[in-house]
Amino acid sequence: MKKSVFLGTLAVTGLAAGFAAADAHSGGTLGEVQARGALNCGVTTGLVGFAAPDANGEWQGFDVDVCRAVAAAVLDDPSAVNFVPTTGQTRFTALASGEIDLLARNTTWTFSRDVDLRFEFVGINYYDGQGFMVPRDLGVASALELDGATVCIQTGTTTELNLADFFSSNNMSYEPVPVETNAEAQQQYLAGACDVYTTDASGLAATRATFEDPAAHVVLPEIISKEPLGPLVRHGDNEWGDIARWTLNALIAAEELGVTSANVAELAGGTENPEINRLLGTEGALGEMLGLDNDWAQRAIAAVGNYGESFERNIGENSAIGLSRGLNAQWTDGGLLYAPPFR
Amino acid sequence: MTIQVIALILIMGGIYWLARNTVQNLSELGKDFDFGFLSQRAGYDINQRLVEYTNDSTHARAALVGILNTLLVAFLGCLMATILGVIAGVLRLSKNWIVGRLMTVYVEGFRNVPLLLWIIAIFAVMTEATPQPRDFRGDDPDASMILGESVAITNRGIFIPSPVWGDGAMLLVLTFVASLVAIFLFRRFAHKRQEATGEILPVLWVSLGLFIVPTLLVYLAYSATGARDQFPVLAVGAQQGMTLEEFTDENRNPAICALPRTAAVNLSTDLRAIGERASIVPVETSADLQSNIESGECVLAVISPEAGETLVAGVEGVALAPLEDTVDRGRPLQFERPQLAGFNFEGGLQLRNSLIALWFALSLYTGAFIAEIVRAGILAVSHGQTEAAGALGMRSNRIMNLVVLPQALRVIIPPLISQYLNLTKNSSLAIAVGYMDVRATLGGITINQTGRELEGMLLLGLFYLITSLAIAGVMNIYNASVKLKER
Structure with missing residues (x-):
């Protein structure tokens, strides 16, 4: 008797919970984010320069800025972001299940992720490639000398597959040591449990910057893959995808047009350049077409600065990470950044 | 009764709703339900492989590698937990105060601290407190191998010698099997004799003797006759009178084909001693060996002198000449010891830190529970039984x-x-130390690379279910054989 009452209650509870959960799925991501008043943004578990909490517990970094820019555009508040730390293995499940609205976690844009995993990459915020880091006293000068080495590798990443391809195509063998997070890899690498750490070259630079003696480690010259990193959203909600895509484009275009966080308020008063006017909402109604108001890009730029400002602040040559712009310069400077026109 | 029916209907409704919800949500996400990913190329490497696997193998094969790794750690864990548990359980009842208290400390210490902490603690000790392979290098190294240069404890795992079968291995195995049969027959005979006459034969000593002596004799006889035979090393494109070192200066890290396999291992040991890494291409027959040489699969060959002459004469397309150096033919069973080569130790068997941490932690943790079960079992036998047996004059x-x-x-x-089942399922905590069990291959990387969460998790659940049911089934059969026979 008691058992049936218990089971009956369980069943009813289950049904009720199920219907409640089903309700939340109606309405687009934009509506959900606005109703919640906060953006759920997936980031790494900690990679200095890209996404890591600072001494005050505030998330800082290049990928974090994308989250903050979207939050500023949508909610008028760059701090209205719930940062959800994800590992290489959990990130896609978190996005597909709706736990996060946007994934900005140095994730490589690949065909199968875009098409088969049903995601929508909204652009590229960092053009990267996979590299190798070794201790200097190992005396290795090239990745082709790594036959028989033990390699620390984050599981569930494209780098894992590139590594396998690189070693088998060069007819070399290696011993993989699978790790979950960058912090774990760093600990294993410094303990000498692996000879080599491999991940995106930007990640290697960021990791090395946190070492006690960065000069004792070298990043080998070989870049063995293309790793276009960018933010992504779920497939199917095109309105939300457009917001994320054009917020990123707005930051890139802002740098090209000379709009910075310092002068955005002044330029928003109206300029001679119609493209700046359209970007900042003084002319036309681009924001309304996105389902936001016309000041959306202005808010995003004011919150995190343009692409170049964000780059310099977090990972640029004057920061601890010390990455040069390289491929990530504007097309006008010989780089690959090329935002489509705002019109 | 009415309430039961209502509850049943509600539960069925709940299950139906869950299934429908899943199907609907999957179709909303645009995902189908398909196990086809299992036959696609996996593309990733796995460090611990009990069966052949490369990154060209399928996801199904990767899952199999993971399953075998799970079963390996579960088997080793159950074995060691049982040994530890029985010893600790019996000793906890010891009349010796220190021994009894020590076991109490062990049981309470391991039983009351979460397993995950033990796994991570052992892994941290193994990684942080042990030397790196390169510390073993040089004239005055910081670390050295133990047990007569045969075992290396490093922060990448423990390297131990691995067995290699050579010529005459078959005879050795047959002798050993025959000894086992003899032991079984002798024990039956001794049992019958004791029943009939009351005379007790020294079963343990005779069994032990049968277990070791015949096999050892065959081994020694075989080793004495041919192990020191010198086999020529034939090298592709070598000049007469060249030494191994001169040859490898031109051919770095050569591939070896050899019959028997022990000769190949002896040659690779010689090569590592001069700083070369050699790969061994497995061959079964001399025809196999010849075709591998001709196709360039291997550049070094070792075979008996007579067969070597035929091979040199018969091989087509490549020039084959003997080097100055020769190698031992090898014993029927010999152990290949790990040697430092390149970045790491090579040869021998590598027990990775992840395996050791998981194995020891699971054993120590579950062992503490088993100790309590054993103690309870012993205490459940009335003390009167012990006293009665003592009164009959039996020794303790x-x-x-x-x-x-x-x-x-x-x-x-x-x-x-239940403890065995717990241990098997707890082995999925391998995630904490990067041990490549089925959760890490099928339930981790494969799911991540293919996006088949639902299918992967269902298969994973099914595997653990089947494994647990199988363990429980086998143990129930054993239980039926020891339980009180009622007539």
Whole structure:
């Protein structure tokens, strides 16, 4: 008797919970984010320069800025972001299940992720490639000398597959040591449990910057893959995808047009350049077409600065990470950044 | 009754709703339900492989590698937990105060601290407190191998010698199997004789003798006759009188084909001593060897002198000449010891830190529970039984073996089954130390690379379910054989 009452209650509870959960799925991501008043943004578990909490517990970094820019555009508040730390293995499940609205976690844009995993990459915020880091006293000068080495590798990443391809195509063998997070890899690498750490070259630079003696480690010259990193959203909600895509484009275009966080308020008063006017909402109604108001890009730029400002602040040559712009310069400077026109 | 029916209907409704919800949500996400990913190329590497696997293998194969790794750690864990548990359980009842208290500390310490902490703690000790392979290098190294240069403890795992079968291995195995049969027959004979006459034969000593002596004799005889035979090393494109070192200066890291396999291992040991890394291409027959040489699969060959002459004469397309150096033919069974080569130790068997941490932690943790089960089982046998056996004049070890343990087993086995099941399922905590079990391959990387969460998790659940049911089934059969026979 008691058992049936218990089971009956369980069943009813289950049904009720199920219907409640089903309700939340109606309405687009934009509506959900606005109703919640906060953006759920997936980031790494900690990679200095890209996404890591600072001494005050505030998330800082290049990928974090994308989250903050979207939050500023949508909610008028760059701090209205719930940062959800994800590992290489959990990130896609978190996005597909709706736990996060946007994934900005140095994730490589690949065909199968875009098409088969049903995601929508909204652009590229960092053009990267996979590299190798070794201790200097190992005396290795090239990745082709790594036959028989033990390699620390984050599981569930494209780098894992590139590594396998690189070693088998060069007819070399290696011993993989699978790790979950960058912090774990760093600990294993410094303990000498692996000879080599491999991940995106930007990640290697960021990791090395946190070492006690960065000069004792070298990043080998070989870049063995293309790793276009960018933010992504779920497939199917095109309105939300457009917001994320054009917020990123707005930051890139802002740098090209000379709009910075310092002068955005002044330029928003109206300029001679119609493209700046359209970007900042003084002319036309681009924001309304996105389902936001016309000041959306202005808010995003004011919150995190343009692409170049964000780059310099977090990972640029004057920061601890010390990455040069390289491929990530504007097309006008010989780089690959090329935002489509705002019109 | 009415309420039961209503509850049943509600539960069925709940299950139906869950299934429908899943299907609907999957179709909303645009995902189908398909196990086709299992036959696609996996593309990733796995460090610990009990079966052949490369990154060209399928996801199904990767899952199999993971399953075998799970079963390996579960088997090793159950074995060691049982040994630890029985010893600790018996010793906790010891009349010796220090021994009893020590076991209490062990049981309470491991039982009351979460397993995950033990796994991580052992892994951290293994990684941080042990030397790196390159510390073993140089004239005055910081670290050195132990047990006669045969075992290396490093922060990448423990390297131990691995067995290699050579010529005459078959005879050795046959002798060993024959000894096992002889032991079995002798024990039956001794048992019958004891029943009939009451005379007790020295079963243990005779069994032990049968176990070791014949196999050892065959091994020694075989080793004495041919192990020191020198086999020529034939090299592709070598000049007469060239040494191995001169040859490898031109051919770095050569591939070896050899018959028997022990000769290949001896050659690779010689090569590592001069700083070369060699790969061994497995061959079964001399025809195999010849075709591998001709196709360029291997540049070094080792074979008996007579067959070597035929090979040099018969091989087509490549020039084959013997080098100055020769190698030992090898014993029927010999152990290949790990040697420092390149970045790491090579040869021998590598017990990775992840395996050791997981294995030891699972064993120590579950062992503490088994100790309590054993203690409870022994205490469940009335003290009167021990006293009665003592009154019959039995010695205390016979009382334990013949009177107490058989009765205690009836109490011990059923809870022991659950401990084995716990250990097997807890092995999925491998995630904490990067041990490549089935959760890491099928349930981790494969799911991540293919996006088949639902299918992967269902397969994973199914595997653990089947494994647990199989363990429980086998243990239930054993339980039926030791439980009280009622007539």
